[in-house]
Amino acid sequence: MPDTLLAVEADDTSWTRREIAQQPETLRATQALLRAHQAEIEAFVAPLLARADLRIVLTGAGTSAFIGECLAPWLSNVLGRPVEAIATTDIVSTPALYLRAEAPTLLVSFGRSGSSPESVAAVDLVDARVTDAYHLIITCNAEGELARRGSDKTHVVVLPDATHDRSFAMTSSFSAMMLAALSILGGIDALDARVPAIAAAVADVLAQAEPLVRDLGTRGFKRVVYLGSGVFKGLAREAALKLMELSDGAVVTAFDTALGFRHGPKTIINGDTLAVVFVSNDPLTRRYDLDIVAELRRDAHCGALVVISADPDDGADITIAGMVDAADADLLFPFIVPAQLFGLHVSLALGLTPDRPNASGTVNRVVQGVRIYAAA
Known part of the structure; x- marks a missing residue:
């Protein structure tokens, strides 16, 4: 570095x-x-x-x-x-x-x-x-x-x-x-009663994920895809947007579900791709999530794979402490943190200003340039 x-x-x-x-x-x-x-x-x-x-x-x-x-x-x-x-x-x-x-x-x-x-x-x-x-x-x-x-x-x-x-x-x-x-x-x-555990998990992952995402942020991935099922599909979309914003569009980002990914979007995978999988706590859903993790590891085509899970038995790269029995809705909060930190570190590695990554001014903190037309 x-x-x-x-x-x-x-x-x-x-x-x-x-x-x-x-x-x-x-x-x-x-x-x-x-x-x-x-x-x-x-x-x-x-x-x-x-x-x-x-x-x-x-x-x-x-x-x-x-x-x-x-x-x-x-x-x-x-x-x-x-x-x-x-x-x-x-x-x-x-x-x-x-x-x-x-x-x-x-x-x-x-x-x-x-x-x-x-x-x-x-x-x-x-x-x-x-x-x-x-x-x-x-x-x-x-x-x-x-x-x-x-x-x-x-x-x-x-x-x-x-x-x-x-x-x-x-x-x-x-x-x-x-x-x-x-x-x-x-x-x-x-x-x-659940907020203390949610906040503690967010604090833990802030410290735990920093070294990993700092390293990943300097590796120059050209493509990043986030995968999540159920509530984590929306979170994967947010994670993809965060990186696109903070990299000023320099990194191609995508999102999908574990099952949907095979139906064409998996073509994003190559040696310049980072894949990130959010693993559900739901027993059925997690089986599909872990299947795509196993497949990506077996294929060995992506530049790197990061698995985020609450279950310590998953061998995840980032494990959310104390939430193995948590509802998936509660996991939304600690799961998004590594994606936010990764976007920050990519922004820094690209020499951008994270608070204002779009130097051209074509996008703004509060959207501008929208005309509202009268609906018929």
């Missing part, structure tokens, strides 16, 4: 690094905030969840949309009803395909800034097109457009200010908003 890179890492006081590192604390602080406001949150949410005809839609753009993709299958199972993940970018561009006037709808909006044009427009479209619409807004910015929304059919949860990531890439804002939705919709009391 070049001495110059070591010097850069020693001086790395970027918001990106701090916001990745602060996640054990921001997760605990998020749950504490929810407990403090539990009565008013549940007064809004509980009557809605009691309605058998209620449609629940999780929405956001980019990383905020991927929160919904992670949680929708899990919450559908917990609540015993369909929970849909639909990006604001889809709602705004094709509302006729996604909104149903006759279906009472709870739109759960995620927004770090809460001011993205599509986030605001999606709320307005739902109000305009759905006869009986409700909004649960989860945001990190008390000054954002969404945070200022207020009505008897809207409840706004503003997370601790530390979760309002200053860096370009969303890290602690992603995990905090995801925890908030999991807690509010899955039960604040139910999650309360």
Whole structure:
């Protein structure tokens, strides 16, 4: 590793690094905030969840949309009803395909800034097109457009200010908003006992994964693919985006499920490819995950393979301590940390500024250049 890179890492006081590192604390602080406001949150949410005809839609753009993709299958199972993940970018561009006037709808909006044009427009479209619409807004910015929304059919949860990531890439804002939705919709009391273990696991993996991802970040992989099943499909998508953002598009990234990967996407594998597999704790799902791990090892075509698991018997490269019996939803939080750290180290190795990796300014922390058109 070049001495110059070591010097850069020693001086790395970027918001990106701090916001990745602060996640054990921001997760605990998020749950504490929810407990403090539990009565008013549940007064809004509980009557809605009691309605058998209620449609629940999780929405956001980019990383905020991927929160919904992670949680929708899990919450559908917990609540015993369909929970849909639909990006604001889809709602705004094709509302006729996604909104149903006759279906009472709870739109759960995620927004770090809460001011993205599509986030605001999606709320307005739902109000305009759905006869009986409700909004649960989860945001990190008390000054954002969404945070200022207020009505008897809207409840706004503003997370601790530390979760309002200053860096370009969303890290602690992603995990905090995801925890908030999991807690509010899955039960604040139910999650309360699990948050200490989640936060401890995140702290442990922050320390455990650093040497490995630092080394991997200097190896110059041209391609990286993240694989995950169930809730981890959405997480794999978020991991792929994080690396694409932090490398300023220099690394080709992809994501898929363990079973879906063989159906064409496996062609991404060559000697310049890093493959990362998130292994589920579900007994059936993990068998498929471990099968693709065994196949990739047997093929020996990829440049490197990293396995992330909670089970110490898997011989994983990163083992999540103390969570062998944890729900997959709880593993979302420690599992994303190595991907965040890897993106940071690749960014540094490429000589980029992690807080502002896109020097050309073609992408921005809060999306710009979006025109919202009136829907027919």
